[in-house]
Amino acid sequence: MKKADTKITELYDLTHTMAKDYLMQFTYPWEALAGLSDFITELGKSLNPEEYELRGENVWVHKTAVVFDSAYLHGPVIVGPKAQVRQCAFIRESALIGEGAVVGNSTELKNVILFDAVETPHYNYVGDSILGYHAHMGAGSITSNVKADKKHVQIHTEEGDIDTGRKKVGAMLGDRVEIGCGTVLNPGAVVGRDSNVYPLTSLRGCVDRNSICKRDGEISPKRED
Structure with a gap:
């Protein structure tokens, strides 16, 4: 993947998130992580109270969304229309959950944007990440957002590394990406639109759009029908 392919405009259709105007301020998606908490708080305050219910300090839930009683939401959090936050989900803070998105049983979110129709349905950890x-994300797949040496996370592209300037960066998944069960997305993983990552993969680096990433690290373009 080239540096240009890691840009927000290459990974995401911004018409599918309430964060459109916010994200348009940046070139790369990880740049949006630093101010995400403040953005969600201000956006929440602007929401129509006839459509969104305030369920705690800086926690806004659309009246068509379903949040199970056993789920825990710590603001700032916005749960969009027709979204589901299922049993024992743990939303620590700073989560924007898009329309029709699913946060499943025992899934944990922290400092994330989930675009519309994103599914994190079973035992997922998603931290410091943006999902298109x-x-x-298949069952048990997680983002690892901190390097073992605690140094800045690097984005590994064909043209060299990009220093994110952050110690915490999870994964940037483009639109319609499929992550297989039990996969670990290592810090700074970027997966282009319409790509698949096989189950039980430990992914480091970037995957081009419309590609398949196999467990042995081989990346190949999808075949055209």
Whole structure:
């Protein structure tokens, strides 16, 4: 993946998130992580109270969304229309959950944007990450957002590394990305639109759009029908 392919405009259709105007301020998606908490708080205050219910300090839930009683939401959090936050989900803070998105049982979120129709349905950890429209994380797949040496996370592209300037960066998943069950997305992983990552993969680096990433690290373009 080239540096240009890691840009927000290459990974995401911004019409599928309430964060459109916010994200348009940046070139790369990880740049949006630093101010995400403040953005969600201000956005929440602007929401129509006839459509969104305030369920605690800086926690806004759309009246068509379903949040199970056993789920825990710590603001700032916005749960969009028709979204589901299922049993024992743990939303620590700074989460923007898009329309029709699913946060499943025992899934944990922290400092994330989930675009519309994102699915994190079973035992997922998603931290310091942005998941594009209709992205799906298989059961038990997680983002690892801190390097073992605690140094800045680097984005590994064909043209060299990009220093994010942050110690915490999870994964940037483009629109319609499919992550297989049990996969670990290592810090700074970027997966282009319409790509698949096989189950039980430990992914480091970047995957081009419309590609398949196999467990042995081999990346190949998808075949055209």
